[in-house]
Amino acid sequence: MRTLLIALMLLFSSLTQANPFAQSDFLPVDKAFVFSSERLDSGQMRLHWKITDGYYLYQKRLKFDGLPVEQQPALPEALPHQDEFFGETLVYRGELELILPASATGQLRMGWQGCADAGLCYPPQTNLVSLSSAAVDEQEQASDQALAGGLQQSGLAWSLLAFLGLGLLLAFTPCSLPMLPILAGLVLGNGVSARRGWALASVYVLSMALVYAALGVIAALLGGSLQAWLQQPWLLGSLAGLFVLLALPMFGAFELQLPAWLRDRLERAGHGTRGGNLYGAALLGALSGLLMGPCMTAPLAGALLYIAQSGNAVHGGLVLFTLGIGMGLPLLLLVTLGNRYLPRPGPWMNLVKGLFGFVFLAMALYTLRTVLEPSLWLGLAGAWLIALAWAAWPALHGLRPIRALPLLLGFWGSLLVIGAAAGGDDPWQPLQPFRAGSSTVVASAVHSDAFITVSQPPDLQRELDTAKAQGQWVMLDYYADWCVSCKVMEKQVFARADVLAALNGVRLLRLDVTADAPSSRELLQRYQVPGPPSLIWIGPEGNERRSRRITGEIDAKNFLEQWAQTRSQG
Template sequence: MVTTPYVRAELLAHAPQGVAPGQPLWLGLQITHQPEWHTYWKNPGDSGLPTDLAWTLPAGLDAGEIAWPLPKKIPIGTLANYGYEGTVLLPVPVTVASTYAPGPLAKDATIKLRASWLVCRKECIPEEGEFTLQLPIQSTTALNGAAFDAAAKAHPGPVLAGTNGIVPDSQAQLAAEGNTLDVSVQGLPVALRGKTLDLFPETAEVIDNAASWKQSWNGSVWTAQIPLSTQRSASPSLMPVVLAEQSPAHANGPDTRTGYRAELKVLGTWPPVASMTAVSPALEAALKANAAQAGGAATSAAGSGASALTLTAALLGALLGGLILNLMPCVFPVLAIKVVGFTQHAQDRRAHRISGIAYTAGVVLSFMLLGALMLGLRAAGEAVGWGFQLQSPAVVASLAALFTLIALNLAGVFEFGHFLPSSVASLQARHPVADSFLTGVLAVAVASPCTAPFMGASLGLTATLPAPQALAVFAALGLGLALPYLVASFVPAVARALPRPGAWMDTFRKLMAFPMLATVVWLVWVLGQQSGIDGAGALLILLVGLSLVVWALSLAGRARVWMATVSIAAMALLVWAFAPHITHIPTAQAATPSTQASATGWQPWAPGAAEQIVAGGRPVFVDFTAAWCVTCQYNKKTTLADADVLADLQAKNVALLRADWTRRDPAITAALASLGRSGVPVYVFYRPGKPPVVLTEVLSVDEVRATIAQL
């Protein structure tokens, strides 16, 4: 049995007379879906992939094709899929050859199955599992008989009993204009007559699955006018279809419908495929590529893990990404802290080295712990990606408070030693290693969401690697970030280049308070994107109250007692009154980005929106972004605002969608995962009939224009 957050899959068998030549033997995969999740039929419809079963059976046993049960029509926006909800059993008939000889001592036959399926709600998750079953050879396995009997009843039978499904005078006539099929079916059971029916084509990409169409009854003859797909890729002369009473999507309870199968003779001349868009939707291409990648990665993970070449490339990419991360603006405040540390140990080479090692340890361990937390949350079914910590308004507010304290400390408003017992303060002075280690931890907290070039692919790969290999990638990323400081701490020339200790050090330390305050401004702005103007205002009020408390505690004598008491009481009142505004999501906030986006040509992203637009023949550009991603904001103000880029996008009629990941959004997380990414920025062009094109994280005008020219 395989259990995921979305389905439970189990391998079942049914051998009423044991495993013997000429006796019935059925195997099957039973899938139980979580509410509103679904997997797919043999023709998945406008998107998706059918479940695939690969058997490994003893010699003499031969598995047939899946006896697909009757599907449901599942509308997804303006698309329509065919699949299964609730519990479904996919039965497979097995032929036992006359030469089957298990041996005189054999009691069981070992059945192995590797299955892959795509489970979807609004987002789609490719999954797979390996199953092993010891099937008794001599005794019966009647335990699952009811499930297989129900699956047999759910399998569509021929319209007329005893025929091969080709019903006389049942046909599909192509309309003169070539955009509809006029379907006529005779011989349907009396129980269906007069009812509204669903038609499920077994041949994909022929009809418009989501379109509404007319149907009627003329005595025992059912007729319908069904629109052809604008993306037709098949021109069958015989068109097998399944007909059944219409069933609402997400219906509760067991499916009691009965389906009937007929092969329709297609009369008339099909229009040339070239006159239509003979391609699949971009979503299906992406899902196929993603399913193949996920399947290969999962197989690799189950065995020896990633290949040596792939893992080496990921480690080098992470190391380089960590190095480049030092150039990102979000790292600047941590850089300021490290420079202050260098000046404090300018003439002490031993202290330099210890500080560098401690900082490196703090960075590497923090990256590994953060990566382990992300992998653990994913394993538990949570949809999270890299930078998830800054998707929480509470974390953003906490970091803003921490940087405010650091700024006040650097500015000389207070000293940490004044708030600590003398024994603790002297211990801190004697062992500054902890300061360097915690600086490394702080660096990871604020810098990790700023994904740098070459880092996105490496981090995306960690989702498919075994845990030890994934953690090695995170460690390489941390080493890259800490490497410049580690090298500088071991190079004497760095210490010699610094001026000798003097009064300038106090001035420099106070100067470094301003990068901290600038970081606070950025964090307040990020919170404003998450919780609205009221949330940002509430955070500013609390930061003022925090500053008042710190100042009061730095006083001496009776003034400290009185001012500290009053300020702490006032702070408690402020927290009670304003803290709820920080995590609150205002109802008006959702409309603001949409209004701004429409004014600039950008529209908010939604699951399936890009695929729907591409299905109409129009290219789409999606900007996966977040307010806390500095690289995202830089690209937005430069390359994506360039007049030539905007003119090219307009000339090619490119639809612009912006996926805002500032707050946690499982749908965006799933979309990023389908592209092999775990964080932002990600920039993607979706093109009709072609796989998506993912651009680099730091965009250039030339790169974007060159891609647009190829649309």
């Protein structure tokens, strides 16, 4: 009897899953995630989400714009969730309750995003909450850039430690280290006591660090309003070109240092001073932060671009302040312990320069990851690994325990280049095209050319009119960069040769709703689509086949079956 019961359950399960297109009954976002807020008797504000079974909220998508750091709510423990493309993330299920302190005032812009287990990602949402009352003023869709939370997603302590180390490295680059004695003379003058020298050098370093902190705050504030603008391909290409340009002096293409006339004048000024003063040291530190840090040009540009995408002024200011402190620590060491404890210029400085060069090239590749074709990006990444291995092999001469590392890097880089040449796009499985077979995977160029990307309603209407005039089927593919299932389907469904062959003659329109813009909302509202991924079939006469709509993630086999049934029914 038990065996029969189990068999019936398995049969029922297989029947319910045989037609995955029946999973189109996804709840509207306001039904899947019921948000409410209320003022408690204690004066605190309670934010609450009732999350329907089968749905979840991303912890990292929670945003609290308008609240200072000290008033932001403590997030409860979340559950681990594995995304194929975004890795392991933390999510909330069932319900989520957050408490804001009674001292919080003004207007809170709550940002959040949720998904369904069945494979649908809702667009990012925003609730405007007046903290003077419990009313929610309005709800609208909001963009959520993955890069915008860079500094927030990594712990602040780790960010501060990383930038402190970066500052120390910058202080020992070839154009900074020779300046230390000159700076010591300018700050201290002649004949000051050790205690006085420490005070003067500390004021100098703090002033320089404050200048960098101000740059970090400005970059973060500007970045908060320019995030969408920073994602434009022409700008990303320009930023990548800047990183490549800044890497060239690290490899000896040209020198990046103070002009000799300015360096000589500073040295003569240092010899002519007697005893420093706090105001002069502070002014000199501020000027140094802007003018006397030639080695800061490249890394500071990268740091500011990195911070600009975070939109967090507090974190941006703190990390660049820490970088300035790291830059100034060798000066403090010089005025307290003397020259004999500082490392001398030598061949090791070229290793530091080379390391920075490869870091800048990696940043250029990272910037271009959403612009380049996946296969091209994979090939460039492989070339970067090969070049790094080639440069590291002689540098690690004599260090037998770790000298095998360049060999491994070079080997993996070669696999990436070979996989890219075959049309692969997965850095962890570069040889997948050779294993998958010719009938399942096609070159990225063929896949990309098959779709027409549309982000504006007039462009969509023009494409639909053209298809109707030609008696052509149309498939609308709603897509967003933040949609995990979209990326899964792009790789596992629309990159297959058999799928593209079956869609031959169909006008394939990819509706990009990544950005938070009226055009994206209009594209979603035209066919009442809850979010990506959603696939809509438009017949040759221009009417949608509503019963054949696919909402949520689907695999290649079921997609081909659905399209065959749709086409056979006309």
